[in-house]
Amino acid sequence: MAATSTPQGSVRQRNVASSKKKDVGGVSDAEIEVIKDTNIQPLKATGPGRELDHKIALSIITILAFVTRFWGISHPNEVVFDEVHFGKFASYYLEHTYFFDVHPPFGKLLFAFMGWLVGYDGHFHFDNIGDSYIANKVPYVAFRSMPALLGALTVSVTYMIMWESGYSVPACVVAAGLILLDNAHIGQTRLILLDATLVLAMACSLLFYIKFYKLRHQAFSRKWWKWLILTGFALSCDISTKYVGLFAFVTIGCAVAIDLWELLDIKRPGGALSMNMFGKHFAARAFGLIIMPFIFYLFWFQVHFAILTRSGPGDDFMSPEFQETLSDNIMLQNAVTIEYGDSTVLRHKETKAYLHSHPDKYPLRYDDGRVSSQGQQVTGYPYNDTNNYWQILPGNDNKKTGEVVRNHDLVRLRHVVTDTILLSHDVASPYYPTNQEFTTVPIDQAYGDRAADTLFEVRIENGKPGQEFKSVSSHFKLIHNPSKVAMWTHEKPLPEWAFKQQEINGNKQLAPSSNVWFVEDIPSLPADSPRRAKPEKKVKSLPFLTKWFELQRSMFWHNSQLTSSHPYASHPYQWPFLLRGVSFWTQNDTRQQIYFLGNPIGWWIASSVLAIYAGIIAADQFSLRRGMDALDHRTRSRLYNSTGFFFLAWATHYFPFFVMGRQLFLHHYLPAHLASCLVTGSLVEFIFQNEPIESDVTGKGGKKAGPVVKRHLTARDRFGSQSMLPSWIAVGVILALVAAGWYFFLPLTYGYPGLSVEQVLRRKWLGYDLHFAK
Structure with a gap:
């Protein structure tokens, strides 16, 4: 449509001029200008009816997430894999006994909190894989319920990330469905392990930042501050669980850097920001995404030190000065x-x-x-x-x-x-x-x-x-x-x-x-020498930061020493293709086993989509170089910015592992896998539902917005029975294949039923080192 003197024509020109503005979820700068110039009032992102569709789909997905995570959670009723570590740490917290671990305390404190809620006293120390929970009277189901709860919520948050980013119901369903039916995510969230906390915190950081970014035209409002602080809190929970949570800071940091760069643009809609106002934007983000997360991070260590007041197995990792702050310290009592x-x-x-x-x-x-x-x-x-x-x-x-x-x-x-x-x-x-x-x-x-x-x-x-x-x-x-x-x-x-x-x-x-x-x-020195006398030692105190710095040095050093070989360690290049898993638990009498493995079909689809996305971007750039523009502005904006944000999250959670020298396992890929599922949902909508349709957006007095407004505002969700059909067909095919893969490998994830030799051999798709294969 040619530009005219009508409002729609002026809108068209302004929209073209701002076609390069960035958008990470939510309404773009160009759309805001459309709304301002035509005096129209947009309804909610998908309209009342479509919002109901989202709520129904989210409810069903959430219920299924709880079912898949909690089903049979009491099996096996004995210690499995790294429960020997994280269950033990929860017991030490409840006994106030000092221990040492290379991971920050937040995830372990959640387990201790659950144990405290159910009245557990920490008497069992999870010494060996296979030790009975029943015989030792351990409330292990309560402990396992914590990661199961967090894992189920991760599925819901994945759906909400897509919804907040303006995607249709099919796109949201396929992204969340890939997490819902993934055996690796299920396996990690049914045991006393830290990864459920890590992955949920990472997903929440993406969701909260998208909600914050959508309020960028309401800067410094209460909601704007709320989502900024919540983003920082989620990032803090991420890195306070495991240090690889730092990768989420890189993801959000890159998005913030792009956002700040755009704020510097003197041609931005609404006029240029003064340097004083830009400084306020920078300071607010630094406070919300760096200072506040660091304060939260320190807080969990303060809780850690406040609880662990008695001498324990972690003493040897600390200096004598530190050990003097612990009661009943044998080392200090025996000092001569x-x-x-x-x-x-x-x-x-x-x-x-x-x-x-x-x-x-x-x-x-x-x-x-x-x-x-x-x-x-x-x-x-x-x-x-x-x-x-x-x-x-x-x-x-x-x-x-x-x-x-x-x-x-x-x-x-x-x-x-x-x-x-x-x-x-x-x-x-x-x-x-x-x-x-x-x-x-x-x-x-x-x-x-x-x-x-x-x-x-x-x-x-x-x-x-x-x-x-x-x-x-x-x-x-x-x-x-x-x-x-x-x-x-x-x-x-x-x-x-x-x-x-x-x-x-x-x-x-x-x-x-x-x-x-x-x-x-x-x-x-004789045993009865006066020098061997043991006068009562008074417990000393050290400043919090002194203890914190010492513990940080010890944690980083011991983390760097985890370089020895492990029979189930794997390399990053193996993860997207799911070439190896990890044996968690076996029971010879019943031929049951828990083998940590993702859903091969789901992982291969997500990894293929990542390659497809890279190919689409390369093809689009090549065509633009040759003067051919095959995509409309809204489609390209979403492809580069919203989908690009998800791709960035995948890359920042995956590629850093290539430069690490420590032991690496398949579970390190779970945050990146979640990001790849978001890319998959986005690409499903791009490929199978690419035609704009008419919107429910009206102007004041019921006046319909012009066709230009239709193109840019309705492409946001693209609902309509005819345009939705290809997406639903694609989603149905994808999830049917993924569900088949989930069901086929279910005995290895849930640990039952036991499999015959022939059944085990059928599941060695890529030579997985399963037990009972002969």
Whole structure:
């Protein structure tokens, strides 16, 4: 239609001028201008009748979600897979016993809260897979109900994301249906695991941000602030459950960056923002999406510390200062001041190996041809015996036997059994050519020409100058004085010539916590010595941030160490194609098993749609380059911005795993899979329902809006029996296939019934490593 002087003509021109405005769900900037210029009042996104359709569909989807998540949740009635961890942590919370985990506390606190609600006292510690819940009187169904509830709500939130983004009922149904009938999402939400919390928080962050973005023309209103804060809260719950929740921050952060960039555009509808107003927009988003989430994040750790007040299995991961804040701490009760002349047993904090020596020598040559000193071997030994006894001697004439050893003192260590002195020198260690060898030398050399090489500094971690050196509680680094290397060991065993004991060497990097040792005992000190008296220790306190920083360092370090191989670990490139699963539980007598696996049909459809979407975008860009415009503005806006937002969520939750060095499993893909289902729903509408239809939008006094308004406002939902039919057919075919896949793999997800050999073999589609296949 050509532009005229009529209102519709002016609308057309303005709409074309603003055709590049971004839209992540909701009404676009161009549509707002249409509404303003024609004095029309839009009804709700889909009209009263269509909104009822959405509510009916959402209700049915939600009911089915609860049925699929809660059906048979009491089976099996024994500990399954990682319930040994997260069930145990819930029990520790209820007993106020300190524990350590690499994940933040929010998800675990939810389990503890559920246990508290049903009156559970935490007496069962989930020690082994297969332990009976019934025999140990554990309210395990209540624990499992928490993730089942969250998993069912995730299906509803998925539907609402599509609905809030303006998609039709078929598009919403197919997106939510792929989550509803996915075996992996069901499997993770029927057990005491964290991923249900993680995925729901991620989905809520998308939903809340879309609702916030739709209010961008009501900036700083109460609703605008409400959805901004709720978005930040959802993001906080995400990262407070697992650190991979950071990916949701990246998703929302990218969308916010695009939004702020558009606000800078001087040609934007409604006029340019002043820099002062832009600064307010930036500050509001920074507050709502960074500062507030961080405050919530800190809050869960404050709750964590407030509950865990008693000494427990997590003590060893923390510093002595931290442990002094816990009641009944055995380490502090057994701490004894060390004096010169004491024979001690030194133990490595990380590997638990004892500092050990024996008369055997290093070989002349190592396997790589390097020559050793052929000195006496100094190794790490897993068992305590007399070859682990080291006497602490003064390193200078100012100190004498019987005086207290203090922080930063120079000492010599005498190996009691062989009567030799510990030494390090500029000779390469067996496994590390860059690290120094540790050996021992006779006493006459130690106080003669090798005197300097036998001096070591006792450097207590976080110790004050002159602080007393104590057994058990003083974690320290033994620094070789001349060369400034730290005594260090690792778990790779030496060859047979060292009886496969651990290598001890001098590490030039002093900072790592893997250099830390402690004195486990003082064998030379009689049991009735006054120094072994145990006066009552007063529980101390530390500032919250001090404890928080220490715990964060420990969590990040131990997370980075999860690099060992695992029989069910998988690589990111395997996830979209569902090439591997994880065995959760088996029962030999009944041939039952729980095998964590997604719905292959649903995953393959979603992964294929991702490729189709990338192809559509590439084809559209190519055609635009050649001067061909095959899409109308509204369709392209939705394709690039709304669907693009979902695709961005998938990419930011998937590709970062390729650069991770830690163990990875299929469940890490669940947030990305949810995003791929949103893309699938969007593409179903794009492909099968692409013709605009007439709208229920009218002007004041019942006057129909012009045809231009019809094109841009009715393309929003595209309802109508004729245009909806292809979508419903496509949705029916997709969900029928997905439902068939869900039902076929249901015995592996729910753990019953048991399968015969032939039935197991039929389910090894891609060589899944199922049990009872023979």
